[in-house]
Amino acid sequence: MTVLATLIPIALGLGLLGLAAFFWAMKHGQFEDLDGASMRILIDEDDELPPTV
């Protein structure tokens, strides 16, 4: 049963990690525009670069 002493903290730790990640994502506006994100990946950033002098 000593394995529990290791596994339960790991399980809880991973859960908390996920929770922290969700809080971070929400704070940084990751859920503001869910449809847009799937489109933005297609935008080519290269043509936006200013011409090199």
Next chain:
Amino acid sequence: MTAPHPPGPVQSLYAVEGMRCAACIARIERGLPETPGIEAARVNLSARRVRVDHVPGLDEAIIIEAFKGVGFDAHPYAGEEVESAKSAETKALLKSFAVAGFATMNIMLLSVSVWSGAGGITRELFHWLSAIIAIPTVLYSGQPFFRSALAALRNRRTNMDVPISIGVILATAMSLYETVTGGAHAYFDGAVMLLFFLLAGRVADSMMRARAEGAVTALMKRLPREATVIENGQQVRRPVAMLLPGDRVLVAAGERIPADGTLVEGHSEVDRSLVTGESLPETVDAGAELLAGTVNLAAPVTMEVTAPAEASAISEIAKLMERASESRSDYVRIADRAARLYAPAVHTLALAAFVGWMIAGVGWHQSMLIAIAVLIITCPCALGLAVPVAQVVAANALMKAGILVREGSALERLAEADEVLFDKTGTITLGRIDAEGLPTSPERRAVLAALAGASRHPLSRAVTCALEGTAQADVDGLAEQPGLGIEASVEGTRWRFGRPDWVGTEAPDHATKALAAFGPVGGEASIILFDDHLRPDAAAAVAELEALGLPASMVSGDHEAAVAAVANAVGIEGRARVSPEEKAARIEQAEADGRKLLMVGDGLNDGPALKRAHVSMAPSSASDVGQTAADYLFFGESLSPVPRAVRAARRTMKVIRQNFGMAITYNIVAVPLALMGKVTPLVAAIAMSGSSLIVVANSLRLARAAK
């Protein structure tokens, strides 16, 4: 003003039609900042909105023009701040929801081991671990319920949150007692799962909540803050609030008229669309009545103020709207109606269980456990999800079909509507002036494009729109004659575009249409007609509404001939020259007769009616007042979103009723079990999640509601 630092950019929201792809996003976000004054644009594709960062005071028209330049139709989106209190509330609930979800999963993991037979020291360890997770979670995630329950109790009322709070707190406290004394059953999983499911409902509900607060503020924004007053022959700038009847005010061309009054000197044209809904400009001469908030188009005029600012027509509309929204807030949503019946029943049952088992002599500990089981089992998990989840799924489906639901109870109210009242301009018609009879020869078109392109008059803009893509001729000596038109020379010939008598031709007798003439001075001139066209499928949409059992009629502030023409084309009854007060009064009368009206309108003049009606819709091209007053916004040129929304709302209500039925069936089965003391934490967990999942699954069928 010479400020050392330029003021920072301000943000405005625009509702934009037709954004669908990556290229659209890129075009808007890169194209817009090329317009001077616009610093950045950010597209929100889910909400079909664009946030524009621009210098303060940049004209709306310039930003809309910039959108046109990249190929999109945009309208200012009013009502919701970029970072509103409402979205903050949703965020807070979402956090509580996430915490409850985390706790539910972990406690469930521990509980499953206990249920499958973990005993002795392991069970005690797992109960303690559950307690360590559950107690902070209940304290954090339970707050929305505790706060609402406290507020209700303070007002000596009860709501759904009272049994929820009591249930959660008692279950947690009892479980803690069990844990300390080494008992067999702990309900931590039940308490936390309850919060999890209920918070899912709350998050969904919060997404649907009312966002329309600022209708009246938006209205008053339409008035300029300062006016140029002529005092002893001198021009003085003065706040509009200080204007008194008798003051003489100078209104420059292109300026908004600051107060109600009469024209004393000058000859100009006025765009009254904001107040009367009339899309064509009106010619005004000395003695004409001017309304605050309308735009002086052609030439500077002097006016005499007849009413102080707080008594102007626009302020009267604002007051009407305030009154109307008070009456609207009386509406009790279906979930709250259910809660009023449900909460006392639950309390009585739990109390009866406790008293009954005490009398039966099982002791307070056992009686308490059973009472808590009753509270947990009856806690309205499925009931709490029944309405909000169905509404959110339906609202998303409508959003994809180009209909925005702006109010939480709007779907319920739309499903009840049994009559439709349409406004004319901008609602049944497009509210856009189209030019007809443009010259056909390329030379003439090029000259006309050059003339019209140099003027900001609504008729010129209509011509510019119609001639888009035409190369402009090289002109010189361009001059705009206020009240007459615009003229310029091309290769020695003087061309004019403007009033027919000024251009040199006779105006034909058209009562309903605005017109202008175009031609060379002394040469052959042609007449250009301007008309506001019907929405392409207006008649079909009206017929569809009738088939759904909603007879339609039309009210308009416009004159008889124009109203009759539209009414006949669509096949409905129309009433002309109806003032904003009369529109609202008519609705009030109909509602007093027991009918529930759906008002579809767009203008400021429809504001009170939109607020007063049982439910209301506005096109996204509506004035910001119309937008904030309406429950639904629809995008695009078609009128078919109106019947579509009605159908979707009715389907939503059908699903909500099914959900209620299922939740109640579940209670009828589970409550006797709980009363008999047969509900262990395992049974409670299965019953709760089972009923919630069924309700959510049933609601998901609404994803196709707007088809």
